[in-house]
Amino acid sequence: MRVSVIQMNQGSDKAANLAQARHLVAAVLQADRPRMVSLPETWTNLGGGRDARVAAAETLPEPGGTGGPAYEAMREMARGAGIFVHGGSIVEQGAEKLHNTTLVFDPEGREVARYRKIHLFDITGPDGTGYRESALYEGGAEIVTFEADGTRFGCSICYDIRFPEMYLALRRAGAEAIFVPSNFTLMTGKDHWEVLLRARAIETQCWFIAAASWGSYEERGATRQVYGHSLIADPWGQVVACCSDGTGWATARLDRAVTERVRRDMPVLEHRKLA
Structure with missing residues (x-):
């Protein structure tokens, strides 16, 4: 399966973010013809403060129902091109707080997965900047997997990557590939982004x-x-596709034979003693 990751430079203008996403997805479909595309974390809103996040939030429909602008845009991307769309994450309106929520659509435009970010980003960065995701968002409580063309995928979002027990749980749930849509800060990203992703892959x-x-x-x-x-990193921890600075995309083919070989030759899950 060919999978593409979309790199965006979104802001607080939701309509402009939707247009940017549509443009980039159309471009990667023409250039690389992936079977699945993945968008970044909160690709419909980044910045602008509390009011902008609340304004960007969507109330998600019951299965088969009609959703908001971002929900329907992802559904149409999937159905229009006959691909799977992993929607990074969007801002979901919850009962009391917001949720940071992943949605996945199949080639018929049906929602096949919904994951709410479990670990909330409440930290002080190396430059002293404070981030308090829990002030606006409520964390999820369940890991989520879904199947696409015979491959089992796991869902996670950004700060989740620092909690290896979550990824072990996804592996035990049958995951062969795991999504990590993100808004990693510059200060943490330059030191930790690739290291963490490669470590979790290994x-x-x-x-x-x-x-x-x-x-x-x-x-x-x-x-x-x-x-x-x-x-995109393979099961041996090698980066097989990546984006540099700027907007754009990267594409790689997920080869199940590679997964099977790595797991056969080094059966670490079978060797685990403690967890």
Whole structure:
């Protein structure tokens, strides 16, 4: 299966973000003809503060129902091109707080997975900038997998990557490839992004598919930067496709024979003693 990660430079203008996503997906379909595309974390909104996030939030429909602009855009991307669309994540309106939520659509435009980010980004960065995702968002509680063309995929989002027990649980649930759509900060990304993704790939012997946001955005009067460098890593931990700076995409073919060989020759899951 050919999979493409889309790298965006989104801001707080939801309509402009939707247009950017449509443009990039159309371009990668023409250039690389992937079977599946993946968008970054909160690709419909980055920055602008609380009001912009709330304005970007969508109430998700019951299966088969009609959703908001981003929901329907992803559905149409999938159905129109006959591909799987992993929607990175969007802002979902919850009962009391927001959710940071992944949606996946099959080639018929049917929703096949819905994952709410479990680990919330409440940290102080190396430059002293504070991030408090829990002020607006409520974390999810369940891991999620789905099947596409005979391959089992696992879902995660950004800060989840720092919690290896989650990825072990996804591997045990049958995952052969795992998504990590992200808005990694520039300061943490330059030191940790590739290291963490490759480590989780090696530990789980899964493909890692990480679409990321790149560039600067405005947040409550300050300019913040996200790292980008979207990538795909194989089960041996090698980066097989990546983006540099700027918007764009990277594409790789997920080869199940590679997964099977790595797991056969080094059966680490069978050798585990503690967890």
